[in-house]
Each structure stands twice: as structure tokens, then as C-alpha cells.
Amino acid sequence: MTQITLPRPDDWHLHLRDGAMLRAVAPETARHFGRAIIMPNLVPPVTTGAEASAYRDRILAALPEGARFTPLMTLYLTEETDKDDLVQAHREGIITAVKLYPAGATTNSASGVRDFDKVRPVLEAMAENGVPLCVHGEVVDADVDIFDREAVFIDRVLDPIRRATPGLRVVMEHITTAQGVDYAREGGPDLGATITTHHLVINRNAILVGGIKPHYYCLPVAKREEHRLALRRAATSGDPSYFLGTDSAPHLDPLKENACGCAGCFTATNTLSILAEVFEQEGALDRLSAFASLNGPNFYGLPVNSDKVTLTKGDPVTYPAKIDTADGPVTVFDPMMPLHWRVE
Numbered sequence: 001m002t003q004i005t006l007p008r009p010d011d012w013h014l015h016l017r018d019g020a021m022l023r024a025v026a027p028e029t030a031r032h033f034g035r036a037i038i039m040p041n042l043v044p045p046v047t048t049g050a051e052a053s054a055y056r057d058r059i060l061a062a063l064p065e066g067a068r069f070t071p072l073m074t075l076y077l078t079e080e081t082d083k084d085d086l087v088q089a090h091r092e093g094i095i096t097a098v099k100l101y102p103a104g105a106t107t108n109s110a111s112g113v114r115d116f117d118k119v120r121p122v123l124e125a126m127a128e129n130g131v132p133l134c135v136h137g138e139v140v141d142a143d144v145d146i147f148d149r150e151a152v153f154i155d156r157v158l159d160p161i162r163r164a165t166p167g168l169r170v171v172m173e174h175i176t177t178a179q180g181v182d183y184a185r186e187g188g189p190d191l192g193a194t195i196t197t198h199h200l201v202i203n204r205n206a207i208l209v210g211g212i213k214p215h216y217y218c219l220p221v222a223k224r225e226e227h228r229l230a231l232r233r234a235a236t237s238g239d240p241s242y243f244l245g246t247d248s249a250p251h252l253d254p255l256k257e258n259a260c261g262c263a264g265c266f267t268a269t270n271t272l273s274i275l276a277e278v279f280e281q282e283g284a285l286d287r288l289s290a291f292a293s294l295n296g297p298n299f300y301g302l303p304v305n306s307d308k309v310t311l312t313k314g315d316p317v318t319y320p321a322k323i324d325t326a327d328g329p330v331t332v333f334d335p336m337m338p339l340h341w342r343v344e
């Protein structure tokens with residue numbers, strides 16, 4: 001096969017940031033994707049319907065002329081979240097989902113949830129009103145090894161929340177483990193999971209072998225090879241539980257190449273070429289559309305995009321090593337392999 005055509009893909013987990021960074025990265029996603037779930041972890045976070053609406057306007061203003069890209073907004077869940085404002089923002093179509101960050105788990109998560117009992121009434125209102133909860137699934141307890149934080153979160157936090165809140169629709173964001181893959185598969189129609197592009201490509205060696213490679217550091221941190229292989233089987237299976245959420249998470253290079261570097265891989269620029277390469281390696285090009293274009297809208301109850309994208313196989317594609325923002329450069333994720341699929 002040298003050409004594939006799919007319904008225009010969507011990105012069900014994306015960081016666009018704000019200001020100069022937003023203006024630089026929004027066109028990178030809008031070039032290939034129809035919609036994206038926009039993460040609310042700005043500083044300060046997007047916590048109210050009014051803030052989500054204003055942020056959506058800033059995103060639309062940052063898009064190139066003629067772009068057909070729809071940002072799907074989220075609210076950042078805090079222990080102070082006003083459930084009436086949340087439900088109203090969802091009814092009015094301002095927000096598509098709500099994001100749960102355990103406090104301290106990742107970039108800009110200090111305002112996240114510490115005591116899960118405090119958000120129980122909000123979660124119940126979300127279940128009643130069909131508002132999906134997107135979850136960064138890692139515990140932050142100092143005694144839990146960073147490579148175990150996702151698996152422990154499933155047992156200690158996620159499973160109890162789901163049992164206590166029947167009907168709550170949950171997306172396990174950026175799963176990185178075989179345990180995440182298994183839990184998502186067995187969770188029924190109210191549970192889905194996003195998988196990033198980079199976790200299909202790298203295992204934890206990418207971060208540490210031959211020196212510290214800050215551009216491969218993200219959260220949840222990449223795990224052992226057996227977990228990467230489980231993610232590849234899941235993503236390429238066609239199973240409706242799994243869909244693409246790139247978690248493209250730009251940080252300025254000086255903040256990554258730093259004694260305390262930020263977590264996040266910036267993959268918006270070359271994601272579709274990487275995915276086509278991965279799916280071809282797995283003999284699953286015919287299932288790329290399920291993962292990138294169909295399963296996400298089906299989970300969220302949205303129509304599949306009506307326009308198409310075509311990828312053509314040929315000589316290795318070129319893409320910039322970095323993109324420029326008015327505040328400095330951002331390194332594009334290097335998949336450490338040639339990419340042969342060009343997006344037309």
C-alpha cells in the first residue's frame with residue numbers, strides 16, 4: 001500500500017498553551033486535525049465556563065486564515081469547582097469535558113485535586129448530565145515509584161471513583177502501561193483511553209541511555225518495552241476503547257534542557273507521519289482510521305469528520321527539528337526513525 005485516505009483525524013488530548021506559544025503551535029495541529037480536546041492546565045488554570053469561552057476565542061484568533069479546526073474545551077477540576085457553572089457550560093456547548101489532575105502529578109497541576117471526596121458531588125453531577133471526565137491517572141505519593149504511579153492510580157483511585165459514580169464517563173488520558181490497556185479494555189462503553197504518539201515509539205531507554213535526553217521526558221514517563229508493545233497492540237487493534245490523544249505538550253527548549261526540565265513531548269508537527277509508520281510496522285494501516293478518526297468521536301458522541309486526509313508513502317519526509325515561537329524555540333519530537341508517509 002502506498003496511499004491511505006482516512007476521515008480527518010482528531011486529537012483527543014492536546015496542549016495549546018497561550019500567548020506566543022499558542023500562536024506558534026495552533027497552526028501545527030490545525031494543519032492536519034479537525035478537532036482537539038484542549039487541556040486546561042494554563043497558569044492560572046481554566047476553571048470556569050467564562051474562562052473556557054475566553055480561551056476558546058484566543059485559540060480561534062490564533063488559527064491561520066481559513067483553518068477548519070474546532071477546539072473542544074475542557075474545565076480544570078478543582079476542589080472548589082462550581083458544579084452548576086460546569087453543567088451550564090456543558091449544556092451551552094462551551095465545554096466538552098472536564099479534566100482531573102491529581103494535585104502535583106504533572107505540569108501546572110498544583111490546583112488539582114488532593115481529596116477526591118471533595119469532588120464527589122461534582123462527579124455525580126457530571127454523571128447525571130453526561131459530562132465526560134478526562135483523567136491524568138497517576139498517584140503522587142512519595143512512596144510510590146514513578147514507574148508504578150499509573151498502575152497504583154487505577155487500583156487506589158480510578159476504580160473506586162468509577163464504582164462510586166455509576167454512569168460517569170471516563171477517559172484514561174495518555175495510558176502508558178499494560179495495566180492501563182487492560183483496565184480500559186474491560187471497562188465497558190463508559191470507559192475509554194487515549195494513547196499518545198510518542199508512547200507508541202519510545203520506551204524509558206530513550207530518556208536515559210547514553211545521557212539524559214530531556215526531549216523524551218514526559219508524564220506519565222515512558223515505561224519498559226513490554227508496556228510500549230502493549231500500547232502498540234491496543235492502538236492498532238481497532239478496539240473502540242482506544243483513540244488518539246497526542247498529548248502534544250510544547251515547552252520552550254531552555255525549560256526542557258534544564259537542571260529541572262519540564263515534562264512534555266511536542267509531537268503536533270509530525271504525529272500523523274509517525275502514526276502511519278507505526279501502523280505500517282504493525283501491519284495495521286487499515287486500522288489507523290479507527291484509532292485516529294473514528295473511535296474518538298464515537299466515544300464522545302460526536303460525528304466523524306466529513307472531510308478526509310490522504311497519506312502517501314515515498315522518500316523520507318522532512319519536518320523542522322524545531323519550531324520558532326516569539327519566546328524561543330520548541331523542539332519537535334524526533335522518533336529516531338525515518339518517516340515515509342507524507343500528509344497531502
Ligand SMILES: NC(=O)N[C@@H](CC(=O)O)C(=O)O
Pocket residue numbers: 015041106107108136217218219220247249250263264265
Ligand atoms: N504530558 C506531559 O508531560 N506534560 C503535560 C501535562 C500532562 O499531560 O500531564 C504538559 O502540560 O506539559
Ligand SMILES: [Zn+2]
Pocket residue numbers: 106136173174219220
Ligand atoms: Zn497528563
Ligand SMILES: [Zn+2]
Pocket residue numbers: 013014015039247249
Ligand atoms: Zn497532557
